[in-house]
Amino acid sequence: MKGAVFIEFSVLLLTLLALDQAGPTGHMAVDPSNWVWLPHFNGFMNLAICCMLVFGYRAIRRGDRIKHPRFMLTACVFGVVFLAGYIAHWAIFGHQRFPGDDWLRTLFVVVLFSHTVLAVAVVPCIVTIIVLALRQSFDRHRRFARITLAMWAYVAVTGLFVYVMNNHIRPVPLY
Numbered sequence: 001m002k003g004a005v006f007i008e009f010s011v012l013l014l015t016l017l018a019l020d021q022a023g024p025t026g027h028m029a030v031d032p033s034n035w036v037w038l039p040h041f042n043g044f045m046n047l048a049i050c051c052m053l054v055f056g057y058r059a060i061r062r063g064d065r066i067k068h069p070r071f072m073l074t075a076c077v078f079g080v081v082f083l084a085g086y087i088a089h090w091a092i093f094g095h096q097r098f099p100g101d102d103w104l105r106t107l108f109v110v111v112l113f114s115h116t117v118l119a120v121a122v123v124p125c126i127v128t129i130i131v132l133a134l135r136q137s138f139d140r141h142r143r144f145a146r147i148t149l150a151m152w153a154y155v156a157v158t159g160l161f162v163y164v165m166n167n168h169i170r171p172v173p174l175y
C-alpha cells in the first residue's frame with residue numbers, strides 16, 4: 001500500500017507541476033510546438049504495456065516465476081510513465097473533440113468511455129494483486145489476477161485504438 005500511496009503522490013505532484021506552468025489566463029507557458037511528439041510517445045507506452053502483459057502472462061504459463069514478476073512490474077512502471085505523459089498531454093494541449101458526427105465518432109466515444117472507466121477501476125486491482133503476490137498468497141493472486149489482467153489488457157488495447165483514431169484516422173491540429 002505504501003507503494004500505491006507513493007505513486008498517487010508522484011502523479012499528484014506531476015499534475016501540480018504541469019498546472020503550475022499555466023499562466024493566469026490558463027494558457028501554457030510552455031510552447032506546445034515542442035511537445036508534438038508526446039501523443040506518439042504515449043501511444044508507444046501503451047504498445048509497450050501490451051507487450052509486457054503478453055510476455056508476463058506467457059512467462060507464468062510456462063511456469064517461470066522469475067520473469068513473470070519482472071515483466072508485470074515493468075508494465076506497472078510503463079503505466080506510471082504513461083499516466084504522467086497523459087496528464088502532461090491534457091495540461092499542454094487541453095481537450096480535443098474527436099471530429100465528425102457519424103458512427104465512427106459514436107464508436108470512438110463508446111470505446112473511450114469504457115476505456116476510461118476501466119482504467120480508473122484497474123489501478124486498485126493492480127495494487128491488490130501485487131500485494132497478494134508479495135505476501136506469497138499465490139492462490140488468491142492467481143484468481144484475482146486473471147480478471148485484473150483481462151481488464152488491464154482491455155485498457156491497454158483500447159488505449160492503442162484511441163491513439164490510432166486520434167492521431168492517424170482523424171487527426172486534429174494539436175494547437
Ligand code: HEM
Pocket residue numbers: 057060061065068069072073076126129130133134138139141142145146148149
Ligand atoms: C500487476 C502485475 C501482475 C499481474 C497482472 C499478474 C498476473 C498473473 C496471472 C493472470 C496469473 C495466473 C496465470 C494462470 O492463468 O495460470 C498469475 C500467477 C502468478 N503470479 Fe502474477 N501477476 C502480477 C504480478 C506478480 C508478481 C509481482 C509476482 C511475484 C512477486 C507474481 C507471481 C505469480 C505467481 C507465482 C503465479 C502462479 C500462481 C500459481 O499458479 O500458484 N505475479 N499472475
